Structures are given as C-alpha cells and as structure tokens.
Amino acid sequence: MAEPFDLESFLPYRLNRVTEAVSQSFAREYRQRFQMTRPEWRALAALGSVGCMAATEIGAHSSMHKTKVSRAVRALEVRRWLKRRPNEADRRVEHLELTPQGYKAYREVADLARAYQANLDRLLGAGAIERIEAGLSEVERALVNRQQA
Amino acid sequence: MAEPFDLESFLPYRLNRVTEAVSQSFAREYRQRFQMTRPEWRALAALGSVGCMAATEIGAHSSMHKTKVSRAVRALEVRRWLKRRPNEADRRVEHLELTPQGYKAYREVADLARAYQANLDRLLGAGAIERIEAGLSEVERALVNRQQA
DNA sequence: ATGATATGGTTGCAAATGTAACCATCTATT
DNA sequence: AATAGATGGTTACATTTGCAACCATATCAT
Secondary structure: OOOOHHHOOOHHHHHHHHHHHHHHHHHHHHHHHHHOOOHHHHHHHHHHHHHOOOOHHHHHHHOOOHHHHHHHHHHHHHHOOOEEOOOOOOOEEEEEEOOOOHHHHHHHHHHHHHHHHHHHHHHOOOOOOHHHHHHHHHHHHHHHHHOOO | OOOOOOOHHHHHHHHHHHHHHHHHHHHHHHHHHHHOOOHHHHHHHHHHHHHHHOOOHHHHHOOOOOOHHHHHHHHHHHOOOOOEEEOOOOOEEEEOOOOOOOHHHHHHHHHHHHHHHHHHHHHHHOOHHHHHHHHHHHHHHHEEEEEEO
C-alpha cells in the first residue's frame, strides 16, 4: 500500500483545476456582456440547444442541483427569456421553453461560445478537442456503471 | 454566421458537467469519513503532495480563489494538520506545512483517492486516463497562451 | 530616502449554494 | 378505492462563496 500517490495524475483533481480555469475564462466573456450567472447560462444553453425540457432534465443534462436549476429558471423567466407550459400528462412537470427573445439571447451567447471554442481550437491544434471530449464521454459512461456498483 | 452551435461539443460545458459528476462522486467518499470539505481536501492534497507551499501557490496549483484557500488553510490549522512558518525573506508570505498528523490524514485520503482512481481505471480500460490527462494538459497550456492574447 | 504601486493574506458583507422540509401530483400495493 | 411511497418542483434556513476593502510588507521610480 506504499504505492506513491501522484496528485498530478489524479483525475478529479485535474478535472477540477482545468474546469475551474476554463469556466472562469469563458464566464468573463458573458458575465459583463449579458449580466448572466453561470447557472443561468447553462440552463439557457441547454434549453436553446436541446429544445423544450423539464427542470429535472436540465439538471441531468448539466449536472446542476435541482435548486440551482429552479433558481436559474426563475431568473430566465423574469427576463422573459423563458415560459412555462403545463404538462397535461403529468401535472407536476412543467415544460420549459425559450421565448423568441430567449432564443435571441441564446444565439448571441452561442456566438460568444463558438468564438471562444474556435480560439481554443486554434491554440490546441487539429482534433485535440474531439479527443478530449471522447475521453470525457468515456468517463461519463464509466460513472454511470460505477453508480450501480 | 449561421453555423450550428452544438452544446454537446462545447468544451467548458462538457468539462463542467463531467467534473461536477466526478467531483461529487469522489467527495462522497471523504466527506462522511473525514468531515472534510472540497477546498480542505484540495489544500491538504496539494500540501501533502508538493510539500511546503505558500497560500498563493496552493491557489495557483488548484485553481482556487484566494479567500477559499485562506479559509481552508485556517480549517486545517485548527485541526492541527498544518502549521504556518514565517518566511524571513518576505514577511508577507507564510510557509505552510503539514504536521505529522496532517500527513497521516493525507495518506489516508490518498488511499481513498488511489482506490477511486483504480476503480475508474478498471472501468475505463488501459491508457484512457493518461490520454484524458494529456488532453487536459494541452488545454492548460493553451489557456496560459490565451491570457496574453 | 520617499512616495506610488504591487503583492500576500485576511475579513466584512452581500450573494450564491445545498440541505431538509415541504406541497402537489403520480404510481404501486393492497 | 385507499393508503404508502416516489417524483417534480419550490422555499426557509444555514453554510459557503466571492467581491471589495483592508493591513502589512515589498518593490519600483524618482
């Protein structure tokens, strides 16, 4: 058990460090320009990209706690970027959908995101992002299996 | 400009989602067992693995805000897992070093971490973690270049 | 040397977050 | 049908976080 432990190759630590750095550098781009918090951006992005969703689905899609989602959704609603529609099949659920203004905002932030990623892509070289994301997908798959163990 | 935007392949979003999931699944392992918060674990890990460091260095090493570091360090100090040593060359700086009990705690959590990673490694298959981490390192390098732009 | 600016670190305060409890509705068991 | 969980979602409250302001010390320009 005297194996060495190398923090530099411990995945949760590495992921946290990189994600924090990347997230903050991108957050700066939309925070000032759109007065949007991170959960708000993530909920908007999920809705804009996937389409109509329930709050729980947004949480699952973005790994956000349900209270975080609840508050982000409320904030988007207050801005009239999102409207709720009752689900007749299951009246606990609310369908959430972006308004036209919501889509407009979404497209604007998506432009920022595209530019950000293009820049990163240039710095990283061809195929790098794809390779990383393939790895991330594997991890997500593994995590699912792990839950059951 | 009508390029599509695919959230699923937007790196900050993907990183956030995976990291949140991984982090939480590992945090469960030490939270109950050691009553340790995430920042505390990260500061302890940095100190145990790198050795004596200043608070600012811990922050740089782990992408943590300086107030987060300050509070985590205080918490570790209260548990007698860490002691501060003045730096004579620059009296603003404090050298932070784990006590013997601190190292003991570090080794115990490191065991957990090793087990966690071994498990993940088994689920992912040979070389997967290394490949992912190589990608993360590239991103970190790119971010540094990006700051200057 | 002296003042201006930068850096390491802490703290007050407001804002963001998670936990637990809650309401409403749905599903399963009887 | 009636009752006992489960699930979607919100909210009160306590904890955690980040920003800004601050203190102390160091560095730089003059």
